[in-house]
Amino acid sequence: MSLVGESALSAFFDVLFAKLAPSDSLLFGTEKQVHKELKKWEMILRNIQAVLDDAEEKQMKDKQVKIWLGELQDLGYDADDILDEFATEALGKKSTQDRQANRSKVRKIIHTFTTNFSPNAFLFSYKMMSKMKAITVRLQELVAEKSYLQLRENDVGRPKIIIERPPTTSLVNEALVYGREDDKKAIIDLLLPNDSIDGEVSVIPIVGIGGIGKTTLAQLVYNDDSIKDHFDIKAWVCVSEDFDIIRITKTILQSVTSEACNEVNDLNLLQVKLKEKLSKKNFLLVLDDIWNVSYNDWTILQSPFEVGAPRSKIIVTTRNQNVSSVMRTVPDYSLKKLSNDDCLFILTQHSLRAKDFSGHSDLKEIGEQIVKKCNGLPLAAKTIGGLLRTRVNPDAWKDVLENEIWNSPEEKSGIIPALWLSYYHLPPHLKQCFWYCSILPKDYEFGEEEVVLLWMADGLLQQANGTKRQIEKLGSMYFQDLVSRSFFQISSRNKSRFVMHDLINDLARLAAGEICFRAEDDKQLKISSRARYSSYIGNRYNGLKMFDMFYEAKHLRTFLPFMLLKDGDCFLTNNVLIDLLPKLRCLRALSLEGFHISELPNSIGDLRHIRYLNFSYTKIKSLPDSICTLFNLQTLLLRGCDRLKQLPLNLRFLTNLRHLDIADANSIKGCLLELVN
Structure with a gap:
């Protein structure tokens, strides 16, 4: 751990x-x-x-x-x-x-x-x-x-956590909340049924990424008049990173009795007294912002709750589906993004103290573009609104529009610590895998296997001591862990694929720093000589000028195109194949997927470190024999290569080859070779 x-x-x-x-x-x-x-x-x-x-x-x-x-x-x-x-x-x-x-x-x-x-x-x-x-x-x-630099060794006078957030409370200014009416009604409907089916206290998890509004929704529900009339007792606890059973029990007990119990640290005494107060009472408990909890700790904490009336309910808010799976008695309530119109309302409230742009019509168009950057995240709209508060100059608004939210001063921006905290809590192996994904374009829908094979190629999947799990299964565990922590979200258009929220994508780029590079929007960017992982957005004609920058990054390990063009072929200058790729001698993962390429150079065999090659949907007719000297190769993707007629005879000697995809490569003749792995 x-x-x-x-x-x-x-x-x-x-x-x-x-x-x-x-x-x-x-x-x-x-x-x-x-x-x-x-x-x-x-x-x-x-x-x-x-x-x-x-x-x-x-x-x-x-x-x-x-x-x-x-x-x-x-x-x-x-x-x-x-x-x-x-x-x-x-x-x-x-x-x-x-x-x-x-x-x-x-x-x-x-x-x-x-x-x-x-x-x-x-x-x-x-x-x-x-x-x-x-x-x-x-x-x-x-x-x-x-x-x-006076860096301290681990555990020698070093504080464990330096990122601090103010604790939440049950109070909320409803006038500043917009777009959560349906969500509020849905949660209240879950709270108001008379009795639970099996007589146990119901636990309702509200799950979503940082800044999506989980706490705000819980506050709206907690303060609703129908809830006040329905429950005998209400209590709110901000749990945060440390699931301290004694502290949480104390807070609940103080809410129930309105009496301080700071001097009591005996869990047994606290739980016995809390059990007496909750006996046959209909209570509502909110456990806000839970980061981690073991099943054992949860069973201990909930012991006094079992004597409550069957109508009693517990609301849990968390970013982590693994937490909700331990605590819930009903399915997660996954909080979705707000619409741009709702975010625009939040922006105007916090920037102009108004409900619309009627008093500042010259700012409306810029404001509408700004909220698109928020991508449905209310905390982002609130943060930007706070930065623009009392600033009614269009130039100031344009400045915010043209710069990343992450460039805002940290002390003035709530979005930075809110999302950075999610990254801060990742174990080291997941941090690496997460910031690797900063090379994925915004709005790009990706599959689990697609990402896992790339992680595997760069050695990001490492077995823990004493375990012998198949490497792909380990990658799947990593991937699903990031899904459960809301870093990856299931695509609304294709349930088998995933996306990253725009601001989560920005977070990955911030965490990666110079090590990852993504070229897009035809921008002529300068790539760091330290860059190891790179991607670029392919278009119809990919000339030499587009790739000039990559000559400066001779230590690249990943070189991937992402084709957002859905119709027609994408053409690649021969200079990339003949001149650039041979210079990238440290490559572990190379994709030329979707390019109108009919022949591969023999110099592919000089990429000694390569683990992953993707030539899917190209026009290649054969593979160079030199590919059989790539002894590290794990993945060879040839899907849709309908002009490819045969595989090299010595391919069977690639002892590390684990994945060979020739689906829809229908022109390959003869029987498939027996591969050693």
Whole structure:
């Protein structure tokens, strides 16, 4: 179980340590210098890992720490590339030996060189040593900077949580709430039936992303006159991150008795007294903003509730469907986005103290464009309205329209901590997977398998110690965990696909920083040399100018097009295939899906690190034989390649190939080859 606020880099470091372990990989025969350098790496990296959590917290307010983390991340990827070079060399050597031995099936590859001395192995190690020593020097420089930045080791005088939010209360200004009439009625209808079916207290979860209005809806219901008349007792508790049973029980008891009980910390005494007060009473309890709860803690907390009248109800608000699944007795009430008209009302209320633009007609058109950025999130409309309060100059409104919400000063913006807190609470392995998805375009509908295969290609799916779960199943667990936490939402148009809310997408880009890059809207952007994951929006004609920027990012691991054009073919300049791709030697995932390409260059075989190739819906007639030397390849997608006539004979020697999709590639002749995996 990970700690709250644990650094995303800590998961990446765990992967590096696993690769550095001599028992699992990197046995290089007589090359002692390599072992010596790797030992230095491990020692220095463990020194740095001890302060990662403190650095991740401080980066939000300390620019120098943020720069330090960026340099560390960049260095980590460079080190990983070198380790992958060694592993790939070993894998190629093993595959060659097996082929020479004419084996029909290949044993599971262990990333080792043979202990026999090999001149080629020696030359390879010698070539890599200069790269390794350069990494060591950079690591030592970062350790020196660590001391200067006064970063603390984990659990040494370091506060666990630095992101604070004011606690919620049951009070609400209904005049400032708009667009939740139907939701309010739906919840009240769930509260007012006379008796529960089996006599237990009903638990009604309200679930949705941060800023969607869960607490506001609970407040509206809590203060409704029909609710006041229906329940004998009402209590409101802001639970937040810490599910403290004693604190929650105290708060409920104080609401019921109107008496302070601060001096009592015995849970038994508190629960016995609360049970007496609730006995045969019809009560309504709101547990607001629950982040996590175990089934055991929930059963302990609810013990006194069982004596209440059968009509008693509990409302729970949470961002996490895993929380609601533990507590609910009825299905989740998933709170949906507001319409643009409703968001516009909220914007005018908070910016102009008015219900419409009748007094400021010159701002109406700009306001209508601003609320589109809110994408149905009431907190975003309220936040922007607060930033524009008393500012009736059209230029000020245009400035907000043309800039990201995230550029607002943090102390003035409620949306930043509201959504950043969701990211802050993710375990490290999910943080990596989440910000990887920042390369997905806004409004893009994606499938679970599509994303899981990309995560797998870049090594983001790592088994916990002692577990042997299939890697795809692990990826599915990661994906569904992000769904349950409201980072991914089921598409309203296709229930088998998912989308990210625009502001969640923005959050992913903020969390990823320079490491992820997305080119869109024909903007000529500058890509960072540190970028590792990239995507671009393909159009009908993709000329060289569009790809000029990618020449600066020679360490890219992911290079994906997203075709939003649904009719006709998309054409790709040959310079990308012949000149650009051979320079991207660190690629793990490459897609050319949907391009009007009839032939692939033989240089594809030089992409030694590649795990994922997608040539679906292209016009290719054959695959180059060099593809059979890509020993790391896990996924090969050829769906809809209706001109492809055959697969290379030696494809069966790709021992790591797990997914081969040739659906609708109807021109392939002959029987499919038996693949070793």
